[in-house]
Amino acid sequence: MSDCLISVIMVNFNHKDDVSRCLKSLYEYLPEGKSEVLVVDNRSTDGAPELIAEEYPAVRLTRWDENRGLAPGLHYLIGESKGEWLFILDSDTIIQPGCIDAIMEFAQSKPCLGAVAPRIRDVTGDIQMTARRFPSPLNALFGRQTLLSRLWPENPITRRFLKAPEQDSNTPFPCDWTAFAAVLVRRSALFEAGGIDPNFFVYWVDADFFRRVRNAGWEVWCFPSAEILHVEQNQPKRVRSPLGIRDFHRGALRYFYKHHGWGGLNPLLWIAAVGLWGRTRIHLAINRRRMRHERPT
Numbered sequence: 001m002s003d004c005l006i007s008v009i010m011v012n013f014n015h016k017d018d019v020s021r022c023l024k025s026l027y028e029y030l031p032e033g034k035s036e037v038l039v040v041d042n043r044s045t046d047g048a049p050e051l052i053a054e055e056y057p058a059v060r061l062t063r064w065d066e067n068r069g070l071a072p073g074l075h076y077l078i079g080e081s082k083g084e085w086l087f088i089l090d091s092d093t094i095i096q097p098g099c100i101d102a103i104m105e106f107a108q109s110k111p112c113l114g115a116v117a118p119r120i121r122d123v124t125g126d127i128q129m130t131a132r133r134f135p136s137p138l139n140a141l142f143g144r145q146t147l148l149s150r151l152w153p154e155n156p157i158t159r160r161f162l163k164a165p166e167q168d169s170n171t172p173f174p175c176d177w178t179a180f181a182a183v184l185v186r187r188s189a190l191f192e193a194g195g196i197d198p199n200f201f202v203y204w205v206d207a208d209f210f211r212r213v214r215n216a217g218w219e220v221w222c223f224p225s226a227e228i229l230h231v232e233q234n235q236p237k238r239v240r241s242p243l244g245i246r247d248f249h250r251g252a253l254r255y256f257y258k259h260h261g262w263g264g265l266n267p268l269l270w271i272a273a274v275g276l277w278g279r280t281r282i283h284l285a286i287n288r289r290r291m292r293h294e295r296p297t
Helices: 016-029 048-055 070-080 099-108 147-151 156-161 187-193 205-215 242-260 268-294
Strands: 006-012 035-041 060-063 085-089 093-095 113-122 182-186 219-230
Touching (some): 113 187, 182 187, 187 205
């Protein structure tokens, strides 16, 4: 049996400054002698892999020759890691004091726990509401960043989906799933759930994974008194990558097909496909308009 307690796994793409801050905070709080850090770099062009190799030689760095996405990167790193626990972490996070020790102690106290996440705040101090209930069709209107949720943030549907009351307190609470920005996963639970599906790219891979974790009988928790910062540039009106827009909607359809598609026999699958195709076209058009307005004259 491996002596490694925690394997930190991280996928990076053009986040040189962020990954440097993340690794600096990580090594300050990781249990000494009981951990390892593995990073896949998806062919960054900003000097990130060179920085990691030079400043953090203990990191087990893998450089890919193309951007294969988050899900394939995590799938690969799990196979390369040795720890009893896997700490999945975004490269634009900053570990706060006591976070790792607190979630590890909580996780080890619950034999049925498959995963636990800290509370995640953005750099302004706002809670990112990443520990949620499983998505439903209503989330097309009341998701975390939909127009209705922004215009009416206190509506009961959005607050229920985001488990807002629980995330505002310091009491640990169970949830259906949590974002892969920062989460500690028990290796045995991961394998019972079938691992991470590398056929996703970035979006929806976490919702799919935790659906299978819960189906396998494991609990998923949020431990809000432990926190990390997430330097995420995910603002509602920002210019987005067209690849990201397409991937979000493709991932949503794949999630729906896997968990609600009845092997392709659910007639609602075709309605979902047409709706997501139309939503993709609308968001691409809005994004092009924003790009034109932000283009220097």
